[in-house]
Amino acid sequence: MSKILIVEDEAAIRRVLKKIISEENDTYQVEEAEDGLEGIELIKNNDYDLVLCDIKMPKMDGVEVLEKAKKIKPETPIVMISGHGELDTAVNTMRLGAFDYISKPPDLNRLLNTVRNALDRKVLVVENKRLKKKVSKNYEMIGESESISHIKDIIEKVAATDARVLITGPNGTGKELVAHWLHEKSERAKEQMIEVNCAAIPTELIESELFGHVKGSFTGANKDRAGKFEAANGGTIFLDEIGDMSLSAQAKVLRALQENKISRVGSDKDIKVNVRVVAATNKDLNKEIEEGRFREDLYHRLAVILIKVPALNDRREDIPLLIDFFSKKISEEQGNPKKTFSDEAVQLLQKYDWTGNIRELRNIVERLIILGEKQISENDVKLFASK
Template identity: 85%
Template sequence: MSKILIIEDEAAIRRVLKRIIADENKTYQVEEAEDGLEGLQLLKDNDYDLILCDIKMPKMDGVEVLEKIKTDKPEIPVIMISGHGDLDTAVQTMRLGAYDYISKPPDLNRLLNTVRNALDQKKLIVENKILKKKVSKKYEMIGESKAISHIKGMIDKVAPTDARVLITGPNGTGKELVAHRLHDLSERSKFPMVEVNCAAIPSELIESELFGHVKGSFTGANKDRAGKFEAANGGTIFLDEIGDMSLSAQAKVLRALQENKISRVGSDKDINVNVRVLAATNKNLRKEIEEGRFREDLYHRLAVIVIQVPSLNDRRDDIPLLITHFANKIAKEQGASPKSFSDEAIALLQSYDWTGNIRELRNVVERLLILGEPVISDNDVTMFASK
């Protein structure tokens, strides 16, 4: 059921609009307000999927009403209703965020098409918000230790900027979580975040993967193909394990960062790209530079901000929270009832040397949920999670 509010001071026009819209789709619930003040009060007390608002009204004109709606509930599309002399103002309302405007007397087909399209847009916005919440939950950073609180504080400061970030730390510490949080809290979050695992792509294919190629540029290139930089245009590219990237690919990445341009393999045509680059590595890039395996100029381009993700051994205070988080999440994924951990079991797990970091802890928690008792004890830990 879609709820639609018509704000119009002329009763005859309100009736016509309501009848046309209600007759079009029986799932539309249409309500009326005779002026802007009444409309805003109804909006305060109700949730609407679409608003049709006249421009010329007593007490408060439609432009003021639109500005108020866009401030309080910006996700609701607003279609403005304009008289013949209001067209310039109608165009102005589009700049203020109106979805569209309809001239009086309304054209039946145009009105219904605009209403349908506006409701479809609202539905997409809601679906995207739900999806984003799910994605954010997937990449949630669990922990309240001093080390993780420091990282969250850095992310909050850096995310709204376009600064490049180099994320370092051992395998399994959650470097990709930092990257996703940086993207999700940035202005680029409405655009894609494209991930590239540089260690998983053969060195002879990494350039094609990043920058694309043209047909015939190498054996197997039977058609033009866009690369990851183009796919991430407007958004973020996350270069994971960048320490494993070949020197030739590093040179091309450096050019992309310097000039905001790339060229596909086999082409000399430049393509402009607007991409924020985040990179991660478990290697000591300073040592890689000394040994000639990593470009120093690229390092300085990437390391505008460096975020060092601590090992799990350096944030043991977070282990109880992580255990609870993984236990609930895994139980939900498997459709099972969650199990609890005794204080002794948690203390024993906190004492372990977690060389595999958070990834290893998750695997151990899953093993204990499968093999342990309903309340997992230190004996269960000793039996099934022995180091």
Template identity: 75%
Template sequence: MSKILIAEDEPSIRRVLVKILSEENDTYSIEEAEDGAVAIQLIKSIEFDLVLCDIKMPKHDGLEVLEKIKELQPEVPVVMISGHGDLDTAVETMRKGAFDYISKPPDLNRLLTSVRIALDNNQLKVENKKLKRKVSKKYEMIGQSEPIQEIKQMIDKVAPTDARVLITGGNGTGKELVAHWLHEKSERVKKPFIEVNCAAIPSELIESELFGHVKGAFTSANKDRAGKFEAANGGTIFLDEIGDMSLSAQAKVLRALQENKIQRVGSDKDIKVDVRVIAATNKDLKQEIEDKKFREDLYHRLAVILIHVPGLNQRRKDIPLLIEHFAKAVASENGNAVKEFKPDAIEVLKSYDWTGNVRELRNVIERLHILGGETISKDDVELFAAK
């Protein structure tokens, strides 16, 4: 249901507007204001999807009401209506943020078209906001244990800076969640977040993937191609599993960090980049340095801030919260009702040795959702999730 405010001091015009909007769509919820003061009071108490506002009104004119709307509900489209139409007035209303300007007596087809477009645009904005919230929720860090609280506090301190961060921890602990939150809470949040899994890219291709290449640089290079560092310009690049990166690529990453410059493979031309680097690894990089597999100078460049993500066995207090979170997520993905976990089932899951960490727990919850009963019992856990 769309909520519409009609701010108009002439009762006859208000009645006409209410009538045509009600006939257009009987689900519209319409509020009326006979002057600018009433309109502003309604704006303060109700969230509207659209405002139709006369310009000449007592107490507060339409331009004053428009300014107040943009202050209190900036996303709401406002269609201005005036019986004293002139170009200067129209320009002024649009400059102040009006969605449209219609002269009196209004052309009803034009008015209804404007209303439809304004409401459609507003609905799109609402859906985009919901989508962004869902994206953020996807990377939500679940847990109240002391280790997780410390990580959240560290993120709050570090995220607003451009300090490089090295995230350590085993497979499935959630290192990528930390990286995403560092970006989402940073000043670079509106810029790209580019993720590179260094372990998944063949060593002979990693340099081209990171820095791009020019046509003819190698056999299959049939055109110029930008790399991940250029794609992340202004934003954040997340180098996951950096311990698997070749020494040759490490040297180029070190130069990029030192000079904020890269070179595409096959080119000697410098390209300036402004990129925040966040790296993660499940390896002991100090041991890798001892074994001559990782550059010590790169390690010190990356490890300005160290964040260690503990395994699930070190944060068992969070398991009930994670079970609840994953149960809701799995149910939503499958379009089913959320299954309740009995206390004894939760206790059994808390006792397991979670070598695969949070990722393994998530898989087990999905398995129990599919194979278990309407309510997940201890027997279900022992039958379908036995360790």
């Protein structure tokens, strides 16, 4: 159930807005405030999914309500309601963080589309914040090898900028971890990082996933939907496995990078976005360009900074640190005391051919913790982690 607050001093307009919204979806719970002061008190004491706020009101005008509300509940989308002579002010409120504005008297379709889009955005923001808290605890860059130290140095220099970054390396090496570090050390860390696995989305749906769509634009498009670029506005979008993206989607991504604009599938309306793009791939994009599967102009837009993540076989000196880290983490997840590894067990694991890289090492460590003795021995490794 979505909870919506209408802050409006004219009772007749409150009634009209409430009637339109309630009839659109009977799961919407609509509450009212007759002035800005009452509105702020309700926002303080409730979790609203959307606030509709008039601009010109007694006691506290809508601009002040917007500024105070964004400090109290920054994730709550606020749509401003503007009279005929207040359009300039309404446009200015967008710079202060308003989601959108609608004019009086409200156009039915415009109002309902704005409400749907704002509620969709709230769901995306809240879910991403939940995931971001989880990610912050789970993602650490472990290693002291020269190659990993070099990557950490690059991240320290690049994170504070808006430079686009292309991360390359084999599967399982931790490219997404590098992306998270870039975001969390950046000025955009207070906003969301949206992840898109381009290889996991069917070609016919990738454009809708990235840029959104309007109702009726294709079979199954039952309502307007915001895309990942809109959801990442103000933050970072991580395009994982970008080498698997279709050429038509590549063209739209290129436009978004060139003009900071996107358009939803089925719409010719431009939407401005302020997004930092970080991309990753396990493919040789130069070869993909030669064979006509990847746009060279997009490659040069993405690869302002290039970070190459090494295979685990090229940083074997980090394996003891990784084993210790995974052993502690997995034991905590299982609610058991941490198991240790003998020197001989670690040395044997350092000699293995890690074709699956860090992902494979973690799986092996988990297997040994489950099946091995209190201290993992060389014999345990031979028994349960044979290659």
